[in-house]
Amino acid sequence: MFRVARLIAAKDLRVEMRSRVVTNQVLPFAAITMVMFAFAFNTDSVVNKVAPGLVWLATLFSLLTLVQRSFAIESADGAIDALRGAGVDSAGIFLGKAVALAAQLAVLEVLLLLTAVVLYSAKFRLGGVVLLVTTFVAATCGLALVGTLYGGLAAGVRGRETLLPLLLLPVVAPVLIGATRATEAALGTSGAVVADGWPWVGLLAVFVALFGVGGTLAFGPLIEE
Amino acid sequence: METVVHLSNAVAVLGQFPVLAGVDLTVNRGEIVLLQGPNGAGKTSLLRLCAGLLPIERGEATVLGCDLRTNREGVRNRVGLLSHANGLYADLTVTENVRFWGATVGASAGEIDAAMQRMGLAQRLAKVPVSRLSAGQRRRTALACLVARRAELWLLDEPHAGLDAAGRDELDSTLREATTAGATIIVASHELERAGALASRVVDIVGGLARERAAS
Amino acid sequence: MATTDSQLTDTGDTGDVRRATASTTVAAVPNATGTGTPFTRILGLATIVTLALLIVFGLFISPADVVQGESVRILYIHVGTVWVAYVAFVVTALSSAAFLWKRTTSLTWDRIAGASAEVGVLFMALTLFAGALWGRVAWGKFWVWDARVTTTAFLFITYVGYLAVRGLGGSHQQRGRRSAVVALLAVLEIPLVHFSVKLWRGLHQDASVSDTTHVKLHDQMLFSLFIALIAFTLLYVWLVMHRQRVMAMQDALDDKGLDYALQQRREEGDL
Numbered sequence: 006m007f008r009v010a011r012l013i014a015a016k017d018l019r020v021e022m023r024s025r026v027v028t029n030q031v032l033p034f035a036a037i038t039m040v041m042f043a044f045a046f047n048t049d050s051v052v053n054k055v056a057p058g059l060v061w062l063a064t065l066f067s068l069l070t071l072v073q074r075s076f077a078i079e080s081a082d083g084a085i086d087a088l089r090g091a092g093v094d095s096a097g098i099f100l101g102k103a104v105a106l107a108a109q110l111a112v113l114e115v116l117l118l119l120t121a122v123v124l125y126s127a128k129f130r131l132g133g134v135v136l137l138v139t140t141f142v143a144a145t146c147g148l149a150l151v152g153t154l155y156g157g158l159a160a161g162v163r164g165r166e167t168l169l170p171l172l173l174l175p176v177v178a179p180v181l182i183g184a185t186r187a188t189e190a191a192l193g194t195s196g197a198v199v200a201d202g203w204p205w206v207g208l209l210a211v212f213v214a215l216f217g218v219g220g221t222l223a224f225g226p227l228i229e230e
Numbered sequence: 231m232e233t234v235v236h237l238s239n240a241v242a243v244l245g246q247f248p249v250l251a252g253v254d255l256t257v258n259r260g261e262i263v264l265l266q267g268p269n270g271a272g273k274t275s276l277l278r279l280c281a282g283l284l285p286i287e288r289g290e291a292t293v294l295g296c297d298l299r300t301n302r303e304g305v306r307n308r309v310g311l312l313s314h315a316n317g318l319y320a321d322l323t324v325t326e327n328v329r330f331w332g333a334t335v336g337a338s339a340g341e342i343d344a345a346m347q348r349m350g351l352a353q354r355l356a357k358v359p360v361s362r363l364s365a366g367q368r369r370r371t372a373l374a375c376l377v378a379r380r381a382e383l384w385l386l387d388e389p390h391a392g393l394d395a396a397g398r399d400e401l402d403s404t405l406r407e408a409t410t411a412g413a414t415i416i417v418a419s420h421e422l423e424r425a426g427a428l429a430s431r432v433v434d435i436v437g438g439l440a441r442e443r444a445a446s
Numbered sequence: 447m448a449t450t451d452s453q454l455t456d457t458g459d460t461g462d463v464r465r466a467t468a469s470t471t472v473a474a475v476p477n478a479t480g481t482g483t484p485f486t487r488i489l490g491l492a493t494i495v496t497l498a499l500l501i502v503f504g505l506f507i508s509p510a511d512v513v514q515g516e517s518v519r520i521l522y523i524h525v526g527t528v529w530v531a532y533v534a535f536v537v538t539a540l541s542s543a544a545f546l547w548k549r550t551t552s553l554t555w556d557r558i559a560g561a562s563a564e565v566g567v568l569f570m571a572l573t574l575f576a577g578a579l580w581g582r583v584a585w586g587k588f589w590v591w592d593a594r595v596t597t598t599a600f601l602f603i604t605y606v607g608y609l610a611v612r613g614l615g616g617s618h619q620q621r622g623r624r625s626a627v628v629a630l631l632a633v634l635e636i637p638l639v640h641f642s643v644k645l646w647r648g649l650h651q652d653a654s655v656s657d658t659t660h661v662k663l664h665d666q667m668l669f670s671l672f673i674a675l676i677a678f679t680l681l682y683v684w685l686v687m688h689r690q691r692v693m694a695m696q697d698a699l700d701d702k703g704l705d706y707a708l709q710q711r712r713e714e715g716d717l
Contacts, residue, residue: 008336012330086313087317090283093334168607178600178642179639243704246703437714
């Protein structure tokens with residue numbers, strides 16, 4: 006299973022490096038979203054306060070596009086058919102695609118964080134760096150896992166793509182809540198202290214554990230025709 | 231003679247439509263069987279059924295010893311389906327594609343090289359991204375992937391489409407060679423002329439049913 | 447439910463590929479013109495009686511609340527629908543698990559899961575609606591961001607998604623397996639949502655609107671509440687049974703449709 010996962014992850018990332026769809030399309034989209042937020046929220050003080058939330062919101066919206074792209078690259082009828090047809094272990098496909106998705110998400114999130122620093126005057130603080138990094142790692146894993154899971158279900162065939170947002174967004178709500186609170190604690194927004202953030206990281210870790218196991222088991226049946 | 235494919239009154243549906251209405255078919259190892267019929271007759275679905283992708287609704291189906299009613303998944307890594315789209319990753323090079331598919335079954339570097347050579351994918355094509363290849367070259371790449379995956383049963387859906395006359399002849403000879411190496415091949419085509427030149431048997435598929443064409 | 451559904455013998459959807467022929471599938475559904483049986487008629491009657499009792503007690507006999515006045519009477523409806531919504535959720539999850547347990551298990555479990563989800567979605571919508579009304583009347587706010595309300599809203603959305611997945615098409619077995627997996631994933635998701643919202647609101651110092659349970663419950667109010675729970679549960683069971691049977695007839699019709707389509711296709715093949 007892990008051998009297959011490594012293979013699939015390498016393949017997905019290699020395709021991205023060649024085609025550069027994420028770098029050329031999704032990242033700019035995410036950056037523009039951040040600008041749009043500023044337009045919508047108007048006052049600087051408001052935007053500064055909600056900066057962590059905006060970063061994660063933009064991440065979630067971009068996640069939808071990333072997931073659809075991840076499954077669009079599988080050629081042949083029905084998106085994932087070629088891999089299924091080859092009898093490749095579905096748990097391996099799941100983990101491999103999740104890893105590749107996580108890598109792309111990580112790049113996206115770093116970009117968004119930097120954009121928040123630039124556009125919203127978000128500030129880092131040294132004491133919160135460990136918390137910040139841990140949060141990002143945990144949240145990224147969680148998002149990548151559920152994104153791949155529901156993405157597989159919604160992939161390709163006959164008008165299923167519109168299903169993805171409906172299924173995925175409720176599921177990632179805990180990640181949004183947890184990651185935002187933890188990021189606030191790490192950055193010190195709204196007077197939060199670093200210590201406040203760790204329970205949220207715990208929540209994210211539980212999320213990752215549950216969907217890591219659940220997703221590995223559920224992915225096979227979900228992509229089956 | 232080992233039976234590779236055995237279908238008896240096989241029924242398969244797409245949605246509510248019975249795309250295969252009770253197919254009887256037997257294929258033995260080393261044969262090349264040509265499925266001929268108009269569009270919509272069910273050729274593609276028959277191939278997908280044999281590949282374990284389409285579930286069987288009624289009747290019996292056994293491929294390479296696996297009962298498709300209970301174990302569709304088990305047959306998949308021994309069968310290679312080449313559909314209209316080639317199953318290739320357009321942004322990756324020829325070598326990367328063949329290597330990827332070979333790696334799914336743990337093929338060695340030597341096997342991968344051998345597969346590419348058999349399909350005539352010369353050194354100069356090796357590093358070219360698939361998106362820049364001609365139709366014939368892509369077809370050959372896809373076949374190389376099948377070889378690298380050690381597929382015992384090849385299911386080819388309209389493999390001659392988009393090839394010129396020379397390309398088709400080349401493909402035919404490649405396929406014949408493959409059977410001497412132990413593969414069994416089922417080809418679906420809606421063109422009439424290929425019969426005889428390539429296949430030892432022709433089966434007509436019409437309205438979701440199969441019927442052997444008598445040898446002439 | 448097991449006894450009554452045995453009257454509705456399996457239409458052959460057990461995964462056994464040699465299906466029953468068309469004639470037996472239709473004959474197996476009792477009362478091809480309707481889904482009622484003696485059991486459901488008695489059940490329906492009981493439901494109507496208890497609902498009538500509820501109206502009498504809820505609207506007239508039980509007292510108004512000292513603080514909230516007459517508006518507290520929404521409690522009986524609201525708690526009833528919430529109860530059903532969560533029962534429906536649990537039933538869908540359990541039925542989905544039962545369906546997956548051995549894949550040759552009957553499609554009845556899948557249909558129960560689907561029927562329960564449909565009824566559940568309806569009652570969740572009612573819960574949110576009644577809750578919003580009550581909140582507005584009693585405390586001036588339509589919505590409150592606490593764990594219970596938010597979780598119910600999420601449950602609602604998740605089940606709307608589940609119903610969308612059920613509608614994706616494919617054979618009955620495929621539909622069953624795919625929906626069952628999605629339902630079980632929801633079992634993972636809902637507690638996570640609940641817990642994260644709880645943690646989230648727990649940090650807020652501002653006094654949120656008082657809980658629905660902070661109503662001092664008179665004896666008669668408790669009794670009315672009890673009647674409400676029974677009435678709504680009976681209603682739920684009645685609805686799900688009928689819906690499941692309608693689905694079974696639908697599936698049988700699909701099978702018959704397949705036989706017919708097969709015949710047509712063979713004729714067209716002219717072989």
